[in-house]
Amino acid sequence: MSWTSMRARDTAAKLLGGESQRWAHVQRTAQLTRSRSGGSQGGNALEIAAWLHDIGYSSALLDTGMHAIDGARYLKRLYAPPVVVSLVAFHTGAEYEAEERGVLAELSEFDRPPQPILDQLILADLLSGPDGKAMAIHTRIDDMLMRYSPKHPVHRAVTRSRGYLEASAMRADARSRQPM
Template sequence: MPEADRDLLVAAAWLHDIGYAPELRDTGFHPLDGARHLESLGAPARLVRLVAHHSGAVYEAEQRGLSAELAVYEREDSPVLDALILADMTTGPAGQSFDFDTRIDEILVRYEPGSEVHNAISKARPYLKAAVSRTLDRMAHQPM
């Protein structure tokens, strides 16, 4: 990760699920609710966009009929978003460390087949796996 983006990545990792907070719930779609809250606080636009688009949010927005609302926040296809996806897709809900496939399977077990999350994660799996692979490749090729 370029040094200039490291603090942004850490902030996005800490804040990406803030939209789950009951007092911030508006649409019930946590990436959008979190992004809107951060935007209302004057958070940097790039941080807001990363929270809005973490972990393939576009797939779940489609399932929920919220694509237009999410599209207000431009998605950046970047090493920072890829690294945020890696962090989210290798960490369980209680902070457990998982490999990618185990984490995806854990999500699919937690959410009922046919639910928005189950459907979205199933569709997003190739996109998420590619982001994780790109990040691991970048990490493997960085000089120590």
């Protein structure tokens, strides 16, 4: 069975639908990629990855404890397109979190996706708050830092990756404003 946006949505709903806030975040992230990518490089793969980017939070997929890796491993087992798997594995500064958690070797199982497509996923993820409401990029990053204690690997990773995340989001935003 091939991967479509509908299949990705259904997979995410099955795994995350019981978590209303996370599900709302995922829905908004996918909607933003659809509306902002408008036929750009990786458009369909990008929307599929947006639907699936947080499935690793599902307790059914818990393996390493890092949602990006756990979700990507699951998708690889289901033969999702390699670019979708890599987008899920590397979304929103995952390499920083993998380093903080000591799981860089596990992240290296996956190829790094093309940066322009990854930038688009990062932008959509940062514009969608944890409850699916619109957020400014800096507000979303500040929110992530407030939700985790300074000793938590996510807090440390977001602190270290802030410049990268902001630059990625700005590149994607600039590209989406360019005439086709």
